[in-house]
Amino acid sequence: MFSLQGQKVLVVGIANEHSIAWGCAKAFRQQGADLAVTWLNAKAEPFVRPLAESLDAQIMAPLDVTQPGAMAALFDEIGQRWGRLDTLLHSIAFAPKADLQGRVIDCSSEGFAQAMTISVHSFLQMLRLAEPLMPAGGTCLSVSFFGSSQVVRHYNMMGPVKAALESAVRYAAAELGEQGIRVHALSPGPLATRAASGIDHFDELLDAAASRAPTRHLATIEDVGAVAAFLASPEARNLTGGIHAIDGGFSIIA
Structure with a gap:
């Protein structure tokens, strides 16, 4: 039904073969x-x-978004090598363990600021850097979780952080829409990723999600990938600002 043939896509956030990215x-x-x-x-x-390498990636590079100039250098390389960028996937988030596993009201200002910088502001910075590389439009995606709008036990400080990310997605979509740049958040249900392993009692959340989801099974990284690929396609050109639940219906169950 759709093709991304010839598109230039930046993927940020792969940690291993279990990553959403x-x-x-x-x-x-x-x-x-x-x-x-x-x-x-x-x-x-x-x-x-x-x-x-298994996907024949044309550009491969380290990227630590906390290092000054690192993102600008990466986007400069993309501009020099490709001359444009069609799709950006931002799939990174971080919170210090002590803050993540404590109460929201007890989180440190330093930990909260670090979580917001890496999980939210880095996406905004990437949007700004991607904008001049998308003169004909493009798609920018980040990754959220339904703990942004509902209280999920042990998700703690990342709930407010993901809520901020989703708000940033909506505002960015409004600001960039006239240029044909679409902005979305992918919101899968609980997945057994390396990032999720830092959440206390996460195995219990996985079991609960599988039993409560209408489809009776968790989403996979392949499910998330299929939605991401569609949103990057020309057929999705009139969709923007969405928070897309990919969770077997788990998020609709009270």
């Missing part, structure tokens, strides 16, 4: 896109580079 990268590539793939640092490279 990896499911998306595979889907983008299967639909014909050319990829740029990043990893956090030298420690992460041995886990991510082989995955990027």
